[in-house]
Amino acid sequence: MQYSVSSRRFWQLVLVKAKMNLKAEAAQSQLNYLWWLLEPALFIGVYYVVFGIFLNSRTDDFIAFLICGKIPFLWFSRSVSNASNSLVAGGGLMNQINIPKLFFPVVVIAQDLVKTFVVFLLMLSIMWLMGYMPNPAWWAIIPVALTQLLFVSSLAILFSALVPFLPDLKFIVGTFIILMMFASGIFYDPAQFLRPEHRELFMLNPLAYVISEYRAIIMEGELPQWAMLARTAVVSLIGLGIAITIIKAFDSRYPRQVLQ
Amino acid sequence: MSESVCLEAKNISLTFRARRGFFRYSYHTALDNVSFDIRKGETVGIVGRNGCGKSTLLKVLADILKPDAGELVSHVNYVSLQSLATGFEKNLSGRDNAILSAMLLGHTLEQATAALPDICDFAELGDSFDEPVKTYSSGMRARLGFSTAMLMHADVLLVDETLGVGDSRFKKKAEAAILDKINSDQTVVFVSHQSSQVERLCNRAVWLEKGQVMEVGDTKTVLNNYQAFLATLPNPQKRK
Missing domain, CATH: 1.10.8 (Helicase, Ruva Protein; domain 3)
Structure with missing residues (x-):
């Protein structure tokens, strides 16, 4: 009857909990689920106004370039910052039931994944409206997104596992996310602005790499560099393994740690 | 009623640490060398004053908190708090x-x-x-x-103050439901401030004071001693 991470019941609970959280969140605002679309749409609107109208020197291409970078980055930043506090936030619950603590960050990741799916559809529709025709290469977004999911999960779980022990880390998480924004080429094209000798190093950042692939697929209709994609996926998978090992190792210490 | 043991608490101690400032901590011993058994099918009441460690003990029995010293030996599959x-x-x-x-x-x-x-x-x-x-x-x-x-x-049901819910009519209904479980050979560990409830429902009682077991045994004897102890305290209003 006890929950274990490998049981079907555990994952069923994760899904139900994620669904209920989304429902509860939607119930707190007037426009409910519409916010899933409105929030990224507002972001895109701001970019359009700032870069398209005020900084008129930019082309349409640049707005598309921004959207393809910012939307995947939003997925990353949202999941990592929400998950980093998930064990602390779940302190009450983990003191009532004996449950694998992986439950808490995984629910957050699942919740954000559902929203992200909708937002990606919005992103693709906007790109289509901007004249980037859907083509078979777009299917390659799926493996790239799965790779990003591995990377996002690894950092989300890692931070969630460490924050209860190092509460001050939550201030660093915010800074880290901003650092990642600059290190992933959201606002600039790394191919253009970086020195050639730095480019390879830059692409070791999984987020920078997947964002460059989204852009290549959506804007140029190019297929991903599969070897590089596989390498990034493997690195992310190893990171995920390490993060899960850490959270499991401290599993029984969290209920007390979050109360202290 | 079978006498086989389902949960054994062996010399369990547990200390909480609270952050007090810049790398400063204070410590609070919630359980101090607690030992007792819970046998299959019996109903055990845990009594004691506020802050004596009752709820912490239930969490240890439910395997939610791991003790710092001592161990919990479980002979059952599922203990539910x-x-x-x-x-x-x-x-x-x-x-x-x-x-x-x-x-x-x-x-x-x-x-x-x-x-x-x-x-x-x-x-x-x-x-x-x-x-x-x-x-x-x-x-x-x-x-x-x-x-x-x-x-x-669940094999063992840990009940924390549950019977104080709702109006008096629902309270009766809730107690009847718990009694039903008790009569169906369910093992129950039951925490309550109300001695009368413990007396009605439990076969045995454990009395905790400042994280230590003062007495384990027959409900009536333990409760009498507990009441006598409360009477010696300076502020009688705090009693229940």
Whole structure:
């Protein structure tokens, strides 16, 4: 009857909990689920106004370039910052039931994944409206997104596992996310602005790499560099393994740690 | 009643550490060398004053908190801590919360869904069952929590102060439901401030004071000694 991470019941609970959280969140605002679309749409609107109208020197291409970078980055930043506090936030619950603590960050990741799916559809529709025709290469977004999911999960779980022990880390998480924004080429094209000798190093950042692939697929209709994609996926998978090992190792210490 | 042991607490100690400032901590010993057994089919009451370690002890028995010293030996599969309103989310309906709570307590989605009519019925929520829990009175919330927890089947049931829920009529109903479980050979560990409840329901009692076991044994004897101890305390208003 006890929950274990490998049981079907555990994952069923994760899904139900994620669904209920989304429902509860939607119930707190007037426009409910519409916010899933409105929030990224507002972001895109701001970019359009700032870069398209005020900084008129930019082309349409640049707005598309921004959207393809910012939307995947939003997925990353949202999941990592929400998950980093998930064990602390779940302190009450983990003191009532004996449950694998992986439950808490995984629910957050699942919740954000559902929203992200909708937002990606919005992103693709906007790109289509901007004249980037859907083509078979777009299917390659799926493996790239799965790779990003591995990377996002690894950092989300890692931070969630460490924050209860190092509460001050939550201030660093915010800074880290901003650092990642600059290190992933959201606002600039790394191919253009970086020195050639730095480019390879830059692409070791999984987020920078997947964002460059989204852009290549959506804007140029190019297929991903599969070897590089596989390498990034493997690195992310190893990171995920390490993060899960850490959270499991401290599993029984969290209920007390979050109360202290 | 079988005498086989299902849970053994062996010299359990547990200390909480609280952050007090810049790398400064204070320590609080919640359990100090606690030992006793729980046998199959019996109902054990844990009595003691506020802050004596009762709730911490239940969490140790439920395997939620790991002791710093000593060990908990379990001869059963599933020990369930029944606290009210497990994981309640105030923006969701009573129905959704009942599903979530039942699942958190170890049921599958199918079992939880199947139990919904019974939960709604027992909690006497009527149409409010589909209203958000934030609109509930505290009594309604407690009734929903109790009813959801009640359908959980576990080898050992740990009950924390549950019987104080709702109005006096529901209290009776809740007590009857617990009695039902007790009579069906369910092993129950039961924490309460009310000596009268412990006396009615329990075969044996454990008296905790400042994290230490003062006495384990027959309910009547332990309660008498506990009451006598309370009478010696300087502030009689605090007694229950």
